Amino acid sequence: MIVAVFSTKPYDRHFLAAADPDRRHRLIWFDARLSAETAMLAAGADAVCAFVNDVLDRATLEALAAHRVRLVALRSAGFNNVDLATAAALGLTVCRVPAYSPQAIAEHTVALLLALNRKIHRAYNRVREGNFALDGLLGFDLAGKKVGIVGTGRIGEAVARILAGFGCRLLAHDIAENPACVALGAHYVPREDLFAACDVVTLHCPLTPDTWHFVNSALLERAKRGLMLINTSRGGVIDTRAVIRALKDGTLGSLALDVYEEEADLFFENLSDQVLRDDVFARLLTFPNVLITGHQAFFTREALSEIAATTLANITAFEDTGRPIHGVSTDVVAPPPAE
Numbered sequence: 001m002i003v004a005v006f007s008t009k010p011y012d013r014h015f016l017a018a019a020d021p022d023r024r025h026r027l028i029w030f031d032a033r034l035s036a037e038t039a040m041l042a043a044g045a046d047a048v049c050a051f052v053n054d055v056l057d058r059a060t061l062e063a064l065a066a067h068r069v070r071l072v073a074l075r076s077a078g079f080n081n082v083d084l085a086t087a088a089a090l091g092l093t094v095c096r097v098p099a100y101s102p103q104a105i106a107e108h109t110v111a112l113l114l115a116l117n118r119k120i121h122r123a124y125n126r127v128r129e130g131n132f133a134l135d136g137l138l139g140f141d142l143a144g145k146k147v148g149i150v151g152t153g154r155i156g157e158a159v160a161r162i163l164a165g166f167g168c169r170l171l172a173h174d175i176a177e178n179p180a181c182v183a184l185g186a187h188y189v190p191r192e193d194l195f196a197a198c199d200v201v202t203l204h205c206p207l208t209p210d211t212w213h214f215v216n217s218a219l220l221e222r223a224k225r226g227l228m229l230i231n232t233s234r235g236g237v238i239d240t241r242a243v244i245r246a247l248k249d250g251t252l253g254s255l256a257l258d259v260y261e262e263e264a265d266l267f268f269e270n271l272s273d274q275v276l277r278d279d280v281f282a283r284l285l286t287f288p289n290v291l292i293t294g295h296q297a298f299f300t301r302e303a304l305s306e307i308a309a310t311t312l313a314n315i316t317a318f319e320d321t322g323r324p325i326h327g328v329s330t331d332v333v334a335p336p337p338a339e
């Protein structure tokens with residue numbers, strides 16, 4: 001098949017090309033993000049391959065269908081950026097990579113937690129400048145602390161395993177209990193109770209209409225004072241302005257983000273010689289107790305290999321049988337069962 005691959009970086013090209021050593025498919029690389037404006041680049045392609053910040057709304061999908069594209073192969077687990085109803089109406093098949101390396105995201109989550117708690121990012125800068133003072137670097141023992149996990153699917157479960165090893169007391173919130181998390185000692189509670197009880201809360205639910213702004217002012221008002229909040233799921237799960245207010249009044253003790261509501265205009269690019277236009281993001285950067293990475297939790301060799309292999313397998317299966325291995329449809333109201 002001819003596949004127009006959008007939002008590609010050198011590492012995407014390397015891993016995707018390596019996953020198709022016999023060159024069965026013709027992969028055409030585009031740096032551009034996929035949107036209604038760039039969909040014309042897919043003219044002549046059978047499939048598009050898209051990433052997390054590509055915009056697959058009605059206008060884009062209509063343009064792709066007009067160019068006779070038949071498959072949207074997402075190289076991500078999340079599919080919140082696709083208008084699935086329109087895709088179905090247009091006869092476009094959508095597929096994704098449901099589980100490439102839950103450990104990659106879980107380990108980055110715990111890296112953020114530990115770095116934020118022990119102020120590693122600040123200590124690194126201080127030591128380089130010959131400042132060996134410890135004031136301002138005080139952390140807490142993680143052992144024995146209550147950690148809340150919102151969304152106990154593949155990634156949430158992997159986080160639970162690591163944190164159980166640290167001796168944390170686990171609370172969880174999900175629309176469905178995961179027996180593996182219960183076996184690790186997690187207690188499922190309503191979200192308000194989880195936020196009221198926990199010292200740390202980490203978010204691992206998908207972005208859906210139900211989880212949009214899941215963390216909002218009302219919930220933060222119920223939170224334990226000084227809470228550490230970590231989000232490696234999707235930016236829209238947090239109301240960023242509410243979180244900034246909570247940081248200012250001390251309700252939130254610290255915040256680590258790998259994702260941000262308006263990240264599409266920022267992340268994955270080197271903007272270091274440009275003026276930052278996003279005032280909300282700029283405000284976040286002013287807090288000493290906020291640590292941000294630019295959507296890199298997935299970025300391990302193992303995860304990129306698996307993403308590439310599954311994406312190519314989806315495309316090959318679609319060509320051979322008319323159905324990808326990991327299709328996504330409007331029927332997907334609940335995520336597939338853990339593997």
Ligand code: NAD
Nearest residue numbers: 078151152153154155174175204205206232233297298335
């Ligand atoms: P998963 O489908 O295995 O688990 C998601 C869990 O969230 C499920 O247990 C589900 O029941 C739960 N959930 C759904 N709606 C909920 C709600 N309203 N309230 C509470 N829980 C709810 O998915 P996963 O593989 O664990 O991935 C989780 C999310 O992580 C993805 O959807 C994606 O947005 C994000 N992600 C981020 C990165 C990154 O690089 N930062 C990489 C991969 C995935």
